[in-house]
Amino acid sequence: MKKMLLRYKVFLVLLVVNLSLLFLFPAIGIESFRLTGQNLLEMLAILPPIFILLGMLDVWVPRETLIRMMGDGSGFRGIALAFLLGSAAAGPLYAAFPIAIVLLRKGAGLRNVLIFIGAWSTTKIPMLLFELGSMGWKFTLTRFVVNLLGIGVIAYLTERLMKPEEKDAVLTNAQAQDVH
Amino acid sequence: MFTCLLYVVTGVLLFLSYRKDRNKTKMSLKKAWKAFENILPQFLGIILLIGMLLAFLNPEVIAALIGGQSGWQGMLVASIIGSITLIPGFVAFPLASALLKSGAGFMQIAVFISTLMMVGIVTMPVEMATFGKKATFVRNGLAFAFSFFVAWVIGWVL
Known part of the structure; x- marks a missing residue:
């Protein structure tokens, strides 16, 4: 209590x-x-599927697969996958953090997880459709293209500015939140 | 619409998962609940805080603050409001387009939308619990600066 x-x-x-x-x-x-x-009410409507998908990702996708696809050595494919995962999302940004924890725990690279967060925050597809409807294609397209670059640069710089022990702390924290 | 699609996809996957392995499916639901329960206190706190913030900073107040200002000063005001508030897209975009019609510039609107989406002061506690203090401050700081760059490009293109 x-x-x-x-x-x-x-x-x-x-x-x-x-x-x-x-x-x-x-x-x-x-x-x-x-x-x-x-x-x-809105949160309660959108969160159940997000967290159930998170649970299935955690249980069904083997660590080796995730390392290969989104780990530090995954190159362009990892970056593209992080973008797609984040953009295909729905729901508020704070729902992305529990998923980021699962991705980190499964061996995704920190930079790719930061790209996932960046994409979730600004290039979500449902959001883009909304933007297109109210702001027009020129505004939306310009912002989208600049954001594609910006999300990558922000993720790259954030990772570069972190000391190795700070990165370790993030990973240890992600491991500690596992459930058996 | 999109939420509906999300439920259908989740439902199908959950069904396939159950067909394949009952225990693993139970485990994944347990993990889903645990992750949710873990973050529930912060979720509830954020939602209350947003409710209070938006009760003060309602669309009319935001329009008066952003719409009346111009140039750098207007962009600065727009960026600060964008950083501290958290407005869902279906409210934010109609608001932005109304602001444009009432005389706000494209650059102020761009910096407002960009900070609204990328910079989250209210959600910082959850972000820190995931990435630590340093990464949270660096990411939000860079996103804040980047929003001005986005506005500059928008001003140049449009």
């Missing part, structure tokens, strides 16, 4: 803040709870 309370500490503090908003500024408090409820 105490452990549970500790884990949800931040959430509970925010809940208290939100409840006090309700008393101090009822209009904003009500709007805030309405938005939270709406977001919660």
